[in-house]
Amino acid sequence: xxxxxxxxxxxxxxxxxxxxxxxxxxxxxxxxxxxxxxxxxxxxxxxxxxxxxxxxxxxxxxxxxxxxxxxxxxxxxxxxxxxxxxxxxxxxxxxxxxxxxxxxxxx
Amino acid sequence: xxxxxxxxxxxxxxxxxxxxxxxxxxxxxxxxxxxxxxxxxxxxxxxxxxxxxxxxxxxxxxxxxxxxxxxxxxxxxxxxxxxxxxxxxxxxxxxxxxxxxxxxxxxxxxxxxxxxxxxxxx
Numbered sequence: 001x002x003x004x005x006x007x008x009x010x011x012x013x014x015x016x017x018x019x020x021x022x023x024x025x026x027x028x029x030x031x032x033x034x035x036x037x038x039x040x041x042x043x044x045x046x047x048x049x050x051x052x053x054x055x056x057x058x059x060x061x062x063x064x065x066x067x068x069x070x071x072x073x074x075x076x077x078x079x080x081x082x083x084x085x086x087x088x089x090x091x092x093x094x095x096x097x098x099x100x101x102x103x104x105x106x107x
Numbered sequence: 108x109x110x111x112x113x114x115x116x117x118x119x120x121x122x123x124x125x126x127x128x129x130x131x132x133x134x135x136x137x138x139x140x141x142x143x144x145x146x147x148x149x150x151x152x153x154x155x156x157x158x159x160x161x162x163x164x165x166x167x168x169x170x171x172x173x174x175x176x177x178x179x180x181x182x183x184x185x186x187x188x189x190x191x192x193x194x195x196x197x198x199x200x201x202x203x204x205x206x207x208x209x210x211x212x213x214x215x216x217x218x219x220x221x222x223x224x225x226x227x228x229x
Contacts, residue, residue: 001171034215036152043204043222044152049215087152092213094168096142098152 002027006088006099012107019075021102023088028068032092035064035073038101039084047086048073080106109133109218111205116223119195127190127223129205134218137161140208141181141188142216145201145225155203158188160210173199195227 003026013019023033031051036044046055048064051071061076075082083106088099115127129141140163143155156169158179167179178191188205202222208214 032213036216038152043219044216045219046215046217049217055217085151089152089154089216091208091215094157095170096154096157096216098144098154101151 001095002029002090002097004088004090004097004099006086006102008102009100010103010105012105013078014107015078015080017078019078019082019104021073021086021088021104023066023071023073023099025069025071025090029090029092031067032090033064033066033071034089034091035062036087036089036098037082037084038087044087049091075104078104078106109207111207111218111220113203113205113220113223116203116225118226118228120229121195121197121227123195123227124191124193125195125225126192127203127205127225129188129190129220131186131188131207134207136186136207137183138210140210140214141179142206142208143179143188143190144204144206144216144219145199146204146222147198147201150201153201155190163210192225195225197227199225200227201225 033051035048038044052064085101112130140159142157159166176194181188204222205220206216
């Protein structure tokens with residue numbers, strides 16, 4: 001099975017900072033990569049699918065890139081409401097594995 | 108409005124069984140694949156399993172951690188998906204979410220239920 005890793009596991013940044021989270025698949029998954037945001041006590045929310053397509057209603061400060069095995073989620077200007085844990089996920093075929101998550105908070 | 112509502116969670120002893128339900132509305136349930144994802148307290152998301160639509164032979168797939176113990180089924184006449192959990196272990200304690208995805212092409216998890224809590228403890 002394909003394994004998903006994320007780095008860093010956590011980060012602390014200031015409001016307005018550019019934040020980058022990396023996700024790596026152990027084998028190529030083309031662009032079948034999604035990013036989710038989960039705020040404390042809430043249901044996960046789809047942010048980006050097909051590696052770089054922004055889900056409807058998601059602020060444009062979020063962006064995704066990558067293909068194959070290496071992917072990136074970028075928040076161009078961190079806002080207080082972005083405090084959350086972010087997960088990547090492969091969805092090309094079963095098992096639909098999630099990464100371990102990256103916790104983002106405000107410095 | 109597209110909606111998924113899970114039910115059936117609760118407290119069960121190790122070795123016991125529990126059946127979760129996921130009632131769907133607001134979309135064509137019969138044409139959708141249905142997934143289950145769980146999350147233990149303070150931990151990450153774990154995909155549990157999936158059932159595809161009738162057009163895709165109701166094919167199922169499971170995570171290695173639950174294969175042989177959990178079974179996903181669906182009743183398209185009731186717009187409901189199920190997760191039958193047998194031989195439960197303490198490590199199965201988690202919030203269980205159901206999710207719908209499109210078919211036949213691979214689809215990200217855009218619609219989630221609110222989750223139902225399962226506690227396995229003596």
